[in-house]
Amino acid sequence: MEEQLVSIVVLSYKNLQYIKNTLDSILIQDYKNIELIIGDDGSENFDSEIYKDYINKKNLGNIKNIIIYSNEKNLGTVKNANKAISLCKGEYIKFIAADDEFYSKDIISKMVEYMYKNNSIILMTNILWCDSKMNELDDAKQKIERNKKNLTLGKESKVFFKKLAQYCYIQAPGVMFKKYLFDKYGEFDEDYILIEDWNTWLRLTRKGVRFDYLDIVSVKYRVGTGVSTSNEPNPLFVQDYIKCIEKEILPYRKELGSRLHKNINYVFVRTYKFKEYKMVDKVLFIFKNIDIVCINQINKILLKLKRNNQNEN
Secondary structure (H helix, E strand, O other): OOOOOEEEEEEEOOOHHHHHHHHHHHHOOOOOOEEEEEEEOOOOOOOHHHHHHHHHHHOOOOEEEEEEEEOOOOOOHHHHHHHHHHHOOOOEEEEEEOOOEEOOOOHHHHHHHHHHHHOOOEEEEEEEEEOOOOOEOOOHHHHHHHHHHHHOOOOOHHHHHHHHHHOOOOOHHHEEEEHHHHHHHOOOOOOOOOOOOHHHHHHHHHOOOOOEEEEEEEEEEEOOOOOOOOOOOOHHHHHHHHHHHHHHHOOOHHHHOHHHHHHHHHHHHHHHHHHHOOHHHHHHHHHHOHHHHHHHHHHHHHHHHHHHHHHHO
């Protein structure tokens, strides 16, 4: 197999203290035809020459092209990612955040080989959840196993849409794209600011796109530094999250089925809208969803009984 050009895009914003570790994990890749793009989204004191010199000094010959830019002002994750896509010349595109690292030196080779053999346009893998020092979290393997059974459904787009409407099982750091995907279906939706992934997965599954899955760990993911795992929720992230539900999920009752749609809508309203309702509207909402309320209460009782039995044993 001829090694097609792969564009690896490092997206950075205020996390530059980790970026050299990220670059090191790219520079040691055994894949021989890599275009390396660093897209900084307006970080203070970003000096492109520092990173260009660092890459050139440690380049083992696998980095064939280097592009580094910094936006004059912060655009947000979505627009910055799209800007990077417009610069990519590779057949395949792999995003990685400036505070994450590739798991091993053969990740790009494994992912490209799988995509080439299976004619994939989007490939999902596992990520390893780590702390700020890149130590594996205690529940990291459990998270992988929980996600794995859902990721294997990616080839059934209608089923996968229903799964993703309930929870975003796909971790963006573990995904590789064929550039053709963006040419055919468009880039990330700039109606959003920070969330580029979940709304994209939902849109693509509704269009019947097949999501392939390779059961490897591709990226060590540093928890607590990004907008989706920070202890303090970013208002823009919450705004995007709500928009995604309202735009990409709730309008699709037919695709979801009435029961699942009702469950999702109930959880959404209770979480984000209920406190804004007048008392009469709250009562009406609960009455209309009394079946869900009862089922939830029964499940809570059963879970409590199960835990009590486990403690007694």
